[in-house]
Amino acid sequence: MYGGGYIPKEESRKTVSNDDPEMLATFEERVTRGEKVEPRDWMPAEYRRQLIRMIEQHAHSEIIGALPEGTWITRAPGFRRKLALMAKVQDEVGHAQLLYSAAETLGKSREAMTNDLINGKSKYSNVFNYPAKTWADVAVIGFLIDAAAIVNQVANSKGSYGPYCRALERICYEESFHLKQGHSVFVYLATGTPLQRSMLQDALNRWWKPIMHFFGPSDEMSEHTLTLMKWKVKMATNDDMRQQFLSLYVPKIQELGLTLPDAELRKDPESGKWLFGDPDWAEFFAVIRGNGPCNAERLAVRKAAEVNGAWVRQALRQADAQYVTPLA
Ligand code: BYC
Numbered sequence: 001m002y003g004g005g006y007i008p009k010e011e012s013r014k015t016v017s018n019d020d021p022e023m024l025a026t027f028e029e030r031v032t033r034g035e036k037v038e039p040r041d042w043m044p045a046e047y048r049r050q051l052i053r054m055i056e057q058h059a060h061s062e063i064i065g066a067l068p069e070g071t072w073i074t075r076a077p078g079f080r081r082k083l084a085l086m087a088k089v090q091d092e093v094g095h096a097q098l099l100y101s102a103a104e105t106l107g108k109s110r111e112a113m114t115n116d117l118i119n120g121k122s123k124y125s126n127v128f129n130y131p132a133k134t135w136a137d138v139a140v141i142g143f144l145i146d147a148a149a150i151v152n153q154v155a156n157s158k159g160s161y162g163p164y165c166r167a168l169e170r171i172c173y174e175e176s177f178h179l180k181q182g183h184s185v186f187v188y189l190a191t192g193t194p195l196q197r198s199m200l201q202d203a204l205n206r207w208w209k210p211i212m213h214f215f216g217p218s219d220e221m222s223e224h225t226l227t228l229m230k231w232k233v234k235m236a237t238n239d240d241m242r243q244q245f246l247s248l249y250v251p252k253i254q255e256l257g258l259t260l261p262d263a264e265l266r267k268d269p270e271s272g273k274w275l276f277g278d279p280d281w282a283e284f285f286a287v288i289r290g291n292g293p294c295n296a297e298r299l300a301v302r303k304a305a306e307v308n309g310a311w312v313r314q315a316l317r318q319a320d321a322q323y324v325t326p327l328a
Contacts, residue, residue: 019044031232036162039105047231050224052106054233055164059099060117060124064298066092068132069141077135084181085138091174098170102163118303120290127210129292136189136196136203142182144207144249148214150175151245160232190256197258204253205261212276213284215242221281246274 023042030037037043066089073089076082100110116122127145132138150172157168189200216222216238228234236244247267253260264277286292 019046028231031160034232035160036165037160038162044231046227047233048106050228050231051161051164051233052103052108054224054228055099055103055106056108056113056116057123057125059096059103059113060122061128062092062099063096064117064124064128064302065145066096067298067301068128068130068294069138071132072135072138075135076138081185088142088178088181091178095167095171095174098167099164102161102167105163114306118299118306120299123288126213126284126287126292127207128298129287129294130207130210131294133206134199134203135185136199137207139182139185139189139200140203140207142178143186144182144211144253145214146175146178146182147249148211148245150179151241151248152215155235155241156233158235164233187256190258201258204258208261209280209283210287212242212279213281213287215239215245217281217284218279243274246276250274 024044027037027041027043027047037047069085069092070089073082073086076085100113103113104110113122117124127141132141153168153172153175157165157172159165159168186200189196216225219225219237219239222238225234225237229237246265250260250265250267262277264275266275267273268275287295290296
């Protein structure tokens with residue numbers, strides 16, 4: 001069940017106005033000065049709820065995110081690629097552990113988070129609800145999804161909540177290796193045989209829309225951005241992060257002679273902003289509400305892991321109880 005201080009969504013919204021105005025003002029001054037907020041510090045109920053929501057979703061994204069690439073470990077072309085992919089997938093699961101621990105500092109138990117994931121109550125990143133059909137999908141995920149994650153996480157690691165920022169800093173170091181691994185596979189295929197190039201182009205075509213969605217809905221549709229930016233949980237808007245990603249990575253894709261499946265994608269010379277076609281937000285919302293091509297499969301795998309691992313957790317709890325010396 002929930003630990004101290006955690007208030008579920010409906011009740012927390014009611015308590016926002018109950019925050020002591022003086023405490024709230026002091027808190028906001030601290031955040032504005034750039035101080036880190038730590039678990040035992042006073043914080044508004046809505047700040048706590050928003051952080052739990054976001055960190056928990058992030059943790060779920062890491063653990064579910066290990067699944068599409070994980071299916072390629074047994075089929076990786078060669079020993080070196082297999083080793084690198086195994087290490088990468090293991091890192092992603094490790095990121096989930098770090099993030100679940102960071103979310104637990106806010107009062108929601110790991111067990112409650114896992115239950116909310118497998119019961120379909122919590123969200124996780126849209127991108128992991130699509131299938132990894134070929135080895136080229138591993139290249140696109142490792143290069144471009146990890147790159148997108150770095151854009152998001154480097155920004156948010158400068159945020160206000162200490163445990164989340166420290167977890168993000170460590171995660172970003174590891175993601176940089178993932179990006180190199182993805183880039184290496186991506187360039188290898190892009191400069192390979194016509195068949196390898198067309199396999200990569202096909203993967204890029206399929207993943208482009210989900211990658212554009214990865215940064216969240218456009219700013220005018222975003223529900224939480226204003227609140228999260230005020231409290232420095234989020235350090236850039238969804239559209240700003242999307243623009244940053246496009247500026248950094250579209251040229252790298254194009255210089256390899258690959259194309260992107262959006263005829264309207266171009267940089268406007270006057271504003272310096274990237275223009276793009278309709279991102280199809282209807283598909284995004286359908287996917288994050290559980291109706292993507294792989295949502296059911298992903299949750300079924302996670303649920304099976306939970307059920308099959310129950311005896312291990314029980315054995316560990318028993319071993320723990322046996323070895324803890326009672327206080328005199
Ligand atoms: N997918 O008000 P908004 C990785 C939801 S894994 C699903 O803009 P916010 C990797 C949003 O939750 C790293 N849902 O939200 C792992 C909200 O719904 P609720 C993944 C999304 O929070 C393995 C509603 O839409 N990164 O790198 O201000 C292998 C309204 O949106 C998404 C993170 O998790 C989405 N893409 O901003 C390889 C980063 N976008 O909760 C790689 C942490 C939005 O009200 N999260 N929604 O029901 C964030 O930075 C922010 O939560 C977001 C969204 C920018 C994603």
